[in-house]
Amino acid sequence: MPPPAPSAAPSADAPPAASERVVDPQAARIGAHIRALRRRRSLTLVQLAAAAGLSHPFLSQLERGHTRASMVSLDRVAAALGTSQAELLAAAVPAARAPGDTRPEVLRADEGARGPFPQGEARLLTRSPAPFEPMEFVGANTDPGEYYVHVEDEFLYVVSGTVLLDLGEHGRHLLAAGDCARYRGGTPHRWSTAGTTTDTPTDSTTDSAAEPGAYRVLVVKQVLARQEAP
C-alpha cells in the first residue's frame, strides 16, 4: 500500500499521472534529495528557487523528478543549499559508499553518477566525499550555454578533442588534448567544441564533416570546508 499523500499538498496541484511523468529513476532520486535538503534547511520552494535564481515551478518539477536539471542549474541549487553539485549527483547513485569507508575506490568508465549536459553528459568520478571533486564531461555542444560561476577554484584538462574554453573577461582559449587550464573561484567559465574545423583529431570514428567534434574533458573542482547540515 502506498504511503498517504501529504495532507498539506492541495490535490488540485497534483498532476493526474505524476508517476508517469518522472524522467528516470536518477532524476527522481536527485529531486527527492534536493527536497529533503531543502526541508532540512527549512526553506520553501519559493525561497530556494529565489536563492538559486530559478523559477519556482521549475524547481518544483525538479524535486518531483519531472525534469532533469542542467549542470548549471544543479550547480546553483547545490550552492543555494550549501552543498555541492557532486553531492547532489552522488545522491542519484543508490549504492553510494558509507562515509567511514576509507578503502580505495575504483570507478570504471561506464560507472559513476551521470548528469545531463548540453549535447553530452557529465560523470562524477567519486562515490564518497573527497578533498576535491573530479568530473568528466563528454560532449559535442557548439552552443557554450550559460556560464558556470562558483566560489571554488577549478582545473580543466582536455582528454580528447578540441575545446573552446570561454573565461569571460579572461578571454577564450582553444585547448587541444593534453592542454589544461586553471581558474580561480569566481571566474565565469563555459566551453564548447572547437571541432567543426579540420583540426579534429584523427582517432575519431566519425567520418562526416557535418558533425561537431566530440570532446572529453576532466574537470577537478576544489572542495571548500563546509558546515555540516544540522
Added chain:
Amino acid sequence: MPPPAPSAAPSADAPPAASERVVDPQAARIGAHIRALRRRRSLTLVQLAAAAGLSHPFLSQLERGHTRASMVSLDRVAAALGTSQAELLAAAVPAARAPGDTRPEVLRADEGARGPFPQGEARLLTRSPAPFEPMEFVGANTDPGEYYVHVEDEFLYVVSGTVLLDLGEHGRHLLAAGDCARYRGGTPHRWSTAGTTTDTPTDSTTDSAAEPGAYRVLVVKQVLARQEAP
C-alpha cells in the same frame, strides 16, 4: 663576480669539475631549491637524508644537480622538508608565476615542469600554488618501481592506454582509458603498463607481446594546509 663559497664546506668534498657534472639546468634548479629549503630548516645533509630514507651521498648529488631524483625520491625529500613534490618541480621552472597572480593560467601540452619517471615523464600541470596538485604521467614502464606513500589523498584517471595500478594490500587493478581510482593518504601505490604482460586480466586488446604499451594518466593529489616556512 660569483658569491664566495660557504666557508663551512670542506674543499676536499668538492668534485674536480662540478659544473660539468650537472645533469641539466632543471636538475640544478631543483637541487639548489632543495638545498635552500634544507638550510632554511637548519637541517644537515645527513639529517635530511635520514628523514627522507635516502643515502647522504645521493642527497648531496641531488642538491648539486649531479643526478635526477626519481619521482618517488623527490616525493620523499619533499615530505621530509614539509613541502610538496610539485613545489620542488615548480622550482625547476624559472618563469613561475607570482603568488598573488590570480589570473587564469593555461598550460599547453608541451608546457609545465617535468620530472623523471621510469621509462617516462611526469608533468606538473600548475604553475602556482593550487588547492590540489594535478600531474600527468606518460610512461611505458613494465617495472612498477617503488611504492609511493604519502599522507595526502590521491585520484588517478587513465587518459589513454592500460595501467596496472598496484595498491599494496588493497590489490592490483587493471584500469583502461576512462577508468579511475581514488585512494586515501597512506595507501601505497605504484603503476606500470598493462600492455604486454601475460598476467594482465582478460580485457586487454593488445595482441603483440613486443612493445610495452604506453599509457597516459592524470593524477590529482590533495594539498594539505601546510605551515609556512619561517
